[in-house]
Each structure stands twice: as C-alpha cells, then as structure tokens.
Amino acid sequence: MWNSNLSTKRTSLERFRLKRALDTLASKEGRGTELISLYVSPGRQISEVIAMLKQEYGTAANIKSDTTRKNVQDAIVKVKQRLKLFNEVPEKGLVIFCGAIPQNGPGSEKIETYVVTPPEPIQVYLYRCDSKFHIEYLKEFLREKETYGIMVIDSSATTFATLRGRRLETAKEITSGVPGKHRAGGQSARRFERLREAKLLDYFKRIGKHADEIFLPISDLKGVLIGGPGPTKNDFQKGDYLHYTLGDKIIATVDTAYVGEQGVEEVTERTPEILRHVRYVEEKKIMQDFLYEIGHDTGLATYGEKEVKRCLENGAVKTLLLSEAVNLVRVTVKCTACDYVKQETMKDQEVLEFEQSLSEQGCPNCNAPALQLAEVKEVIDDLAELADQTGADVELISIETEEGQMLKNSFGGIAAILRFKLPS
Numbered sequence: 001m002w003n004s005n006l007s008t009k010r011t012s013l014e015r016f017r018l019k020r021a022l023d024t025l026a027s028k029e030g031r032g033t034e035l036i037s038l039y040v041s042p043g044r045q046i047s048e049v050i051a052m053l054k055q056e057y058g059t060a061a062n063i064k065s066d067t068t069r070k071n072v073q074d075a076i077v078k079v080k081q082r083l084k085l086f087n088e089v090p091e092k093g094l095v096i097f098c099g100a101i102p103q104n105g106p107g108s109e110k111i112e113t114y115v116v117t118p119p120e121p122i123q124v125y126l127y128r129c130d131s132k133f134h135i136e137y138l139k140e141f142l143r144e145k146e147t148y149g150i151m152v153i154d155s156s157a158t159t160f161a162t163l164r165g166r167r168l169e170t171a172k173e174i175t176s177g178v179p180g181k182h183r184a185g186g187q188s189a190r191r192f193e194r195l196r197e198a199k200l201l202d203y204f205k206r207i208g209k210h211a212d213e214i215f216l217p218i219s220d221l222k223g224v225l226i227g228g229p230g231p232t233k234n235d236f237q238k239g240d241y242l243h244y245t246l247g248d249k250i251i252a253t254v255d256t257a258y259v260g261e262q263g264v265e266e267v268t269e270r271t272p273e274i275l276r277h278v279r280y281v282e283e284k285k286i287m288q289d290f291l292y293e294i295g296h297d298t299g300l301a302t303y304g305e306k307e308v309k310r311c312l313e314n315g316a317v318k319t320l321l322l323s324e325a326v327n328l329v330r331v332t333v334k335c336t337a338c339d340y341v342k343q344e345t346m347k348d349q350e351v352l353e354f355e356q357s358l359s360e361q362g363c364p365n366c367n368a369p370a371l372q373l374a375e376v377k378e379v380i381d382d383l384a385e386l387a388d389q390t391g392a393d394v395e396l397i398s399i400e401t402e403e404g405q406m407l408k409n410s411f412g413g414i415a416a417i418l419r420f421k422l423p424s
C-alpha cells in the first residue's frame, strides 16, 4: 500500500503519537452519517481536492435531515479552510478528519477537525462521510514492519525463517549429519565422541554460513531470534559462527517444544512478547541511567516541565524522558483586541471547561471580552519538538516497569539526562 523502500525506522515517539491520535479518532462518533474522512495522496493538487469538495457540498444539499445536512456542509467548509492553509499536498500526503461530535448529549455537537500527517506516504485518495472516522488506512502504519530472522536449532536439523510484519517465510532447512548419542557396536567411545564433535563443529559452521547468506542481505533486519528444544542452540550461540553484525542482532533465545516449521511458529507466536520485553529492558536501562545521575547528585539530570524545558532551550539535554502517562497540554490564550498572550499548562480533560471560562472574563490588559483559545498543544509534543531542534534523543517510557512508574509518580513524567551541567 505504501512505498516499502522508504526507511521503516520509527521512533517510540512517532509510534506513540500516531497511536494516540488514532485512539482519539476511534472514540469519536457522529450523531448521524456526518463525519468526514479525507485522504489525499501525495502528488494531488489542492485545487483538485477543493473542486471535489465543492461537488460533495452540492450532493449534501439532498440530505433530508436538516441537522445532518447542516453538519455535513459545515464540516466540508471546515475541511476546505484547512486545505487552503497548505500550498501543496505534503510529500507523504495528508489526512483530514472533520465532523460534528456530540460533546455532552444530543444537541451539543461541535465541529472537530483533526489533521494527520502520515508517517509514510499514503496511496489512497478518498472522501468518506460516515458515522465514524475511517482510520483503517492509517492503522496500517502502526504494524511492526521490521524483519526478524529466526533460526530453530537442535542437534538433528536447523530451520531458517524470516518474519516480516506478520508474514512468516521459511527460507531453508538443513540437516545436521551429526550422529545420535548412541554409538554403533564396535566403535570406541572416544573415537565416537571425537567424530561426533567434529560433525557438530561442521554443522555449526554450516548454520553460520547459511544464516549469513539468508539474513545479511536483508537491509532492514531488526534482530535475530534463536529457538530450539535443547541445549544445542546455546552451544551454537556461544561459538563465533555468525558474522559479527548478525551476532550483535541476536535479541533472544527461546526454548521451544518443537523443531522445524512448528518450532518457528512457536518462536513467532512469542515474538510480540519478546519485543515488548526487549523494549522494557531498554526503558529500565534508560531510567536507571537517569536515577544514577539523580542519586549521585552529579547535576547531569533534571526533571519537571519547567526545568526540562529550560535545559532543552539551552541545548543541554542528551536524552529526554517522557512518560506515556503524561496527559498535560499547554494552552495559549490570545486577546483579539490587543496583543495580550498567555500560556498555561493543564490536564487535557480540563481544556473544555477552561475555554468556557474564557468567555466569562475580560482581557487583563485591555478589559475587552476578547480572550480566545489560540492553541492547545500536548506538552509531550512541545518538548519533543524542542528536543528535535537541539538533537536530543527522545524516549517515551511506558508505565509497565517499576522505573516507568517512578518516572510518572516521582518525577511528574518529564525528565532529562543532560550533556553538561547547566547553572541554575
């Protein structure tokens, strides 16, 4: 569906952003068939899309229900306004969702608009009007698409396979040629053992050679998983039989009940769990690095939105640590009568009430009843953007580990490891 030649490297933050956006969109439901999903693929002309929307606006005039007709037409107008902000379709395409969403029971609908830039070029061009937003084409991007190499090894045979996204392919099967543990009559025990070891060594070398041939050419190979029922796989792993770049990519050794394709299936079934575990180990390591700096009072770590932001702005942040559980937004309020601007941080569920309270108060500067919510921005996004600009790494930390819980509960979900000590 999209160009698979493009880099599939995705940061934990990008994934999280998209997942969160899609979760929000999935939760929205229209009163009737009045929610618009618009996918614009790269290469289209904005003018062409606008012309199409004009036509849809005309078609919508035939809708019988007054409310639905009005809501659909209002949404189309909003989408057109959004489109006009772009001079051209971004290189990965553009997705706009817009529609009247009930805020608090019937009659409380408010037009909500969401613009999503896809992480990879989208190939669909479509307009849909439905009671829900069509997010399925974006959901595709959440799927793991990296490739993993799988080897299931025991003393009798080895099976090589690749797992790309959900597609599993057996690449090769080789037999070991290693005799069983029971020698034939007449052979001396020592001679038999030596022969067996020589055959085993030869077998391991062959496994290494085939693994190199099969896995090394895969440019997006993310890791190698080794499975098998007995200790042979561990003996293989201990030796230096793989090309070093493959050896470095071994992420787990898995005990399986079976060999052959069934063994491969077993490893595959456990892959999501293994990868999650790998990520948890990474997260724990990052958090431990942070806690070390804090515990030893080195001045090379800090936490809390304000301090972290200050360090980011001074280019002092090496790694920005953000808890997935942070649901803070920064709102910008502007006065339309003068140049008064203020920013405030709050929980995202408080925004609606805050916006309502604005209409009840005058501008502190000019007293005009002209305060408006100019921007609502996730604190996570805000900090991540600053991190991007200063070359800091961004790590999104789940709350699945004890350390992740600490980040959320003891450090407010926002922390940083610093490049250098920043005087306060």
Ligand SMILES: [Zn+2]
Binding pocket: 335, 336, 337, 338, 339, 340, 363, 364, 365, 366, 367, 368, 370
């Ligand atoms: Zn003012």
